[in-house]
Amino acid sequence: PPETTKSCKDTNCSQLCVRAGECTCHEGFQLRRDGVTCEDVNECQTGSHNCSSEYVCVNTEGSFYCRFSCRPGFTLTDEVTCKDIDECEFGIHNYGTRCEDVDECQTSEKCGGHVCVNLEGLFRCECRTGFMFNTISKLCSTGFKLTRDGRDCEDIDECEDKPCSQECTNVYGSYQCYCHHGYQLSDNDGITCEDINECALPGVCSHNCINTPGGFNCTCPPGGYTLSPDGRTCQDVDECAAGTHTCSASEICFNLQGEHRCFNFECPTNFRRATSGSTGNSSAVLRCVKSCHLLDLECSHNPTHIITFTVISLQTLQHLKGPEVIALLRTATAVKPANLPDKPDVNFEILDSDEQNSFDVIKDSRDGLIVGLICQVKPILGPKELMLKVVIKYVQLGAVYQQNIMNIHILVL
Structure with a gap:
């Protein structure tokens, strides 16, 4: 600190006295021309402050401080928050009697070639497709790259690097992977094609299914079957x-x-x-x-004129709702009118059947001619072989003048 000498007692220094009665000032002050009075140094005017561009220098007695600065049309509500000034409300506008919004997007290039959106009292910038906001430099979003002049973004053809395991289609800003027939896209990475196991699906083949990469093959039991033209169904070989x-x-x-x-x-x-x-x-x-x-x-x-031997096959029926017709016996005899008793007639009779009497014959007509319907009336569990003998009697005036016998070999499968 400066030392005060005896000679300073005779001076009128406003702040400090040093050496042989010489006056001086505290930091932030400077000596006036009278040599005794100290006055404040305005650092804001002299440029000796250290406030950044976002702040305003405010001078104080012997010092200064930096205050956050708002752009025109706004006022500081606290140390860092700016609030819009309603010039129309306070009557401090200079545009006649009514305030109108300024469309900044029309007056200047505010957004550097991108999209400018005017708002009430301000504006907003939006990036063109392929760009994203960056305060330092232009940056393209994923799927795009800067053009050579650095002024725009262009689509990247990712398919050139073959990211997909099979087929790739480039789309704007991205790409899509596709698979060949018989493959499906993996849910894990979206780029790998996995074989579809068609044999795990119901009803693909009528007999046996063999899965292959990208497809499948159907096979039939050896002997007695052949694969139909559809490649899936086994058909019987006659x-x-x-x-x-x-x-x-x-x-x-x-x-x-x-x-x-x-x-x-x-x-x-x-x-x-x-x-x-x-x-x-x-x-x-x-x-x-x-x-x-x-x-x-x-x-x-x-009277027996014709004896016929035949074979039919039946499927096992565990439940039978009603008589099931298994064979039709045709005759050339017309249906007998009720008022003509002397006309020829036909009767049917089962001579030999199984122990359960699983069959019956019913007299009926087709196109005006008498027929016999051989019916299964009880369930039969196979595999089993049965013999059924049916007689067809041609009757006139109560006498059988001819009969035919049908021997049926039945295979229950």
């Missing part, structure tokens, strides 16, 4: 119709699902084979007609 069966010339071939059976039917005495055949979908048939020797009266008087 060995009887195709001539690939193993039956001998004297046997009749009967086709079943996936296989076939050979039956050896023989015509009884006094009957000869008339026709025989094999059908893959319904029945195998052997027809025997009466052939009597000359002067064989017993044979001649036998």
Whole structure:
């Protein structure tokens, strides 16, 4: 500190005296021209303050302080918050009698080539597609890159780097991965294609399914089946119709699902084979007609003219709601009118059946002709083989003048 000498007692220094009565001032003050009076130094005017551009220098006695500055049209409400001044309310405007908003977006380039949105009393900048706000430099958002001149953002073709495991399609600002048929996009990363196990889906193949990368193959049981043109369904091979069966010339071939059976039917005495055949979908048939020797009266008087052997297959039925027609016996006899009792008639009768009497025959008509409906009336559990014998009697005036016998070999599967 300055030392006060005895000579200072004779001075009128307003603040400090040093050496031989010389006056001086405290920091923040300066000596006037009279050499004794100290006055305040205005640091805000001399530029000797250290306030930044966002603050305003405020001078005080012997010092100064920095205050946060608001732009024109706003006032400071606390140390850092600016509030809009309603010049119209306080009558301090210079635009006649009414205040109008200034559209800053029309008067100057406020947003550096981007989108300017005018608001009441101010404006807002919005970035063009591909840009994001950055206070230092232009920065492109994900999926875009700066053009060579650095003034704009352009789309990046990510597909050039082959990010997808199979197919890639570039889209604006991004990309999309796609998979080949039989593959699906992974839920984990969205870029990897995973094989679809079609065999895990219900009903893909009628028999066996083998999964392959990007596809699948259906196979059928060996022998008796072939794969249909749709590549999924196994269809039965009719060995009887195709001539690939193993039956001998004297046997009749009967086709079943996936296989076939050979039956050896023989015509009884006094009957000869008339026709025989094999059908893959319904029945195998052997027809025997009466052939009597000359002067064989017993044979001649036998009313049986035709004996037929056939085979049909039935599926196991555990529950039967009502009679189920399994065969139709046709005749050439017209339905007998009630007022003409002497007209020919036809009756049907079961001669031989299973122990449970699972079948019945019902007389009916089709197109004006008498028919017999052979029906299953009770459930049958397979696999089982049954023999059913049905007689067709042609009657006139109460007497049987002809009858035919139908022998049915039934396969319950």
